[in-house]
Amino acid sequence: MDYVIVGTAGHVDHGKTVLVKALTGKDTDRLKEEKERGISIELGFAPLQLHDGTNVGIVDVPGHERFIRQMLAGVAGMDLVMLVIAADESVMPQTQEHLDIIDLLQVKSGIVVITKKDLVEEEWLDLVQEEVKDVIAETVLVDAPIIAVSAVTGEGMDELKSLLAEKIAYTPPKSTSGKLRLPIDRKFSVTGFGTVVTGTLWGGEIKVGDQVEIMPEGLSSRVRNLQVHGDTVNSASAGQRVAVNLADVELEELHRGQMITVPGLLTPSHRMDVQLKLLTSAAKPLKQRARVRLYLGTAETFARVNLLDREEIKPGESCFCQFMIEEPLVGARQDRFVVRTYSPMHTIGGGVVIDAAAPKHKRYRPRVLESLATRLQGTPAELIMQTLIQGKQMVSIPQIEEELGLSQADIQQGIAKLDAKNRVLLQVNEGTEVIMAVNVFQKLSDDAKKLLQDFHQHYPLRVGMPKEELRSRMFPLWKGKQFNSFLQAAADSGWIKVIANEVALSSFQVQANPELQKQMGQILKQLEENPFQPPLWPEVVRQVGLNDEAVEILSYMIRIGSLERISDQLVFSRKAVDEAKRRIGQYIEEKGTISLGEVRDLLDSSRKYVLPLLEYFDQIKFTKRVQDKRILF
Template sequence: MKNIIIGTAGHIDHGKTTLIKALTGRETDRLKEEKNRGISIELGFTYFDLPSGRRAGIIDVPGHEKFIKNMLAGVIGMDLVILVVAADEGVMPQTKEHLSILKYLNIKKGITVITKADMVDEEWLELVKDDLEEYLQDTFLKDSPIFTVSSTKKTGIKEVIKTIDELTEDLEDRDEKEMPRIPIDRVFSITGIGTIITGTLVSGRLENGEDVQVYPKDKTARIRSIQVHGEDSEKAYAGQRVALNLAGIKKDEINRGDIIAPKDSMKSTMMIDVKLNLLKSSQRIIENRTRVRLYLGTKEILCRVVLLDKEFLTPGESCYAQLRLEEETVARRGDRFIIRFYSPMITIGGGEVLEANPPKRKRFEDEVIEELKVKETGDTIDVLEKIIKDKSESFPSVKELIVATALQKENVLNMINKLKSNKRIIDFNLLKDKHVIHIDYYNKVKQKIIKELTEYHRKNPLKLGILKEELRSKYFNKVKPKLGESYIEKLIYENIIKQENENISLKDFKVELNQQQINIRNEIEKLYLKDKFSPIKKEDIFNALDYSDEEIEMVYNAMLNEKILIKISNDIIFHNKAYEEAKKKVKKFITEKGSITLAEYRDQLNTSRKYAIALLEYFDQNKITNRQGDKRTLQ
């Protein structure tokens, strides 16, 4: 069954509270001060059952301009608004301001009710109605029905209820798969029960026993019990007025304006990217870095407006902007907001959140503007792709993307799979989470690595390549080492590069010597094979050959890389042929005799103890032999 939230709007003392009592049979004013002064100061809440059997929550908002921030806290999550205009006064300043607010908060359905019809004559009533119809022509209520009622005499009330029932019949169901969120509009405690918060569940669903977090604070709590329209419930669904009894948190640790949502599902921010609209009726312009009051959810925050694509914003215009906040909050893409001047406090515009956790933007950057256009007009999957593209350098995880999109894990994974099948992204699976990058970022880094390896091979034709760790730390130093390694391994898998030992080279690279280098290699081989089991020291090679030290070093390292020379220990190196022969000798001796001692092996090679023990220890390390006391056997 659809969950319906109805709200009132209108000037002070136009009869909103009295109308609600006539509709529901209940009063909503709850403060002693409100009773004494006869006006609504805080939000009031109640409910009533429609003829169809559906239950509708109803919010009574204050009409006085001093309490406009309380009114703003009440309109979050409204499905339908009742604009209330008193017959004896007609359209007044707060009527106009409330309508502007409703427009920017994307309220699309409503009715208009002229109250106090019994206090004026028919002729005056017709004049008020004509004036009202004319004024509403430029608003979302231009084609909506207008009723005249007397709340005290109950005349016209049945018709209002019947129309509300009809207008809410075709409301779209809210998406329960979205992340649950409640912007808090009231906090109080009850002796013996504990901390209570109330608000409209604007998305998702909540259940008893769930752990939740209070944002932007780092406070967690458990839902002890749920009430919907004053009745206990095991679950709450999007579109319902909800009261939560929270365990593990005190009343003074929560404020109006905070958000209740699942743990670690949102990220606090000091900046939000927005599409900003200035009222046609505004008497002011917005210059860059103008200080304003932001009303987001149920919270009021001071901020500076950084205009991203205009020098200034004039009445009726819109632009992209970044709001730099003076305190932390949380938001999600698509959230609606209102701005008012810092002083005097008048409503001047509103808009929509495009990015809830952006970097600090520079003005008049084409790339930034293009990004915000996608986030304004694109489908959810387009926006997810854009988020991945923007964050690819950090290899965003699924968990991070859930926070960025405020969608449930299942939705995000489905879109990731679709983007992957369309070859728009690449994913990397770590033990705890999946990470993704955009194909454009993948190709960009790939070309950089290819270019660097090409230049490296040109300058170092005798070296196998760049160390894998060197590439990883250069291109992926901002992410977990395993992610950088996974990227390099993907290039290897795609046969773009290859790995030998810890060296990375282009797939077709081979060490190629010129004639002089071939001569040096041949002479080095002769020196090593001259006394093959008592090999020459490296420093003696430099003295023996009539070439530059640099040329000898290059060829020598190439011979090590190609395994022509085998490094047995830090200062002992054998020619590959000598090493293989030494290995055959030890295997043959042990096969025939059962074991071999150091002295026996030294005699087999006709070498010194130094070289024999170095070889045997190398065989041990490489699991060819196994030492048992002073003897060695085959492994």
């Protein structure tokens, strides 16, 4: 890896800060109170460059039980952990609690560092090492190497650095393909720069000039400057410790636990679906609706536990549950979390997020439990399919990547499997690839067919239903791209046709029945008896005996070229309009211009009809008014 975050963990006064200083030359205890009390209270950070050029950011966490929140904030971004145990005291209460947290957060790469080697005999050191092996046997650090060092004499420090380099070489890097997520763990103000926050970049990339959103409050900001361990940079990638100089936001608006992300990526929620595991060391079962402290990323909040398939969860058990969170929280699928008792505070469990913005569930519902099981352990194909059939209907590939937390390779592999089994439809709309489940598409198609059939029955003279009407009636929450993709898929399937801005069943043909044909004949007769002085349209409607169908018939006759609307109430037959154009055009070609009075005489009409007709001809650019005359356009 080019860059990795290594964190410390362990009981108070076991030498974590001294170890970090021996490795890096930097004292991470920066606060006055830390100096006075001789213990770490806040997170400390120090850079280290190994002999192979690897840049390491070391996070030094407090060991005192009162500062577990700070410790959790530090562990959240670790790639590799150094579990520090003092040789003269061996495993202590906070050693075990920190180890539980490491296990719950699945920090799988680590080294056990036994410090203060110079204070004990060799035989005692052997006993401590055996005890450590027993303690880590059932945890993620079961295969972690154990090394004894003395930060005071320097014994073992070179070997520790070599071991760090070796472990880092096999530590998988954080993915840079995802979207920006940066949990805030510190904030401060710098003279001349303003508001600065720090954190370990969980995903994606952050650049100078980026517009960002600070969640869950939804604050808008801009990245003014960036630093990675004191070096000014233009961008930073997942896995790096970053200091971000933010514009347009006040220091008082920020706090540990917030998340910097791209606008619109995360949704604050009061409900999260999770798989919860209770530690075997938990003192008692956790009952339904118990109030707990929830730690996710660098955030701490209170939540009620809604157990979905039982009344209590016993130590050592796992189950699906929904956290009912007292303050809005943001997260993403596969994020790890820790829970502690409300009071007194002890770490009792943790687990993994399944849905960070979940709907409310009723308990003991097999369908809910099956859905959560799929989202927890399903293959990429199963996860994608579940997303498509549970109300998402049509989603883009980037949306799937964000919601499921899958890599692009996994998504493409999953889609290929589903496509091979004819279970999904793929469409490209305006350069964006979207996907829909075949069975969902079929259901929506059946509903749309029925809607169009009813429309054609009520409006047999219309070409089809306006696109926007179909979208608003069937897909009110869809954006234009989604709806157009659905129409394209439907057209490709052959059951609809799209004519300009209207949609019709492919089998539909506009056809006037005998009664309508009779009425249209009567309309033409009324208008052509005196073609240049026709009755106004309301009078035509009255004489022919039309009702609600009048507007439909008029629109149809205009569309097929039988009539032309000249003004709101004045309609000419197409034959009369063409004849008027012929006469006026011929007159202007002979005389050069024509006046309103001359048109009136030419057509044997009156000003009431001639003026709207000439304005119509001006509008369609047949004639052009010059003072009180008309010329050909």
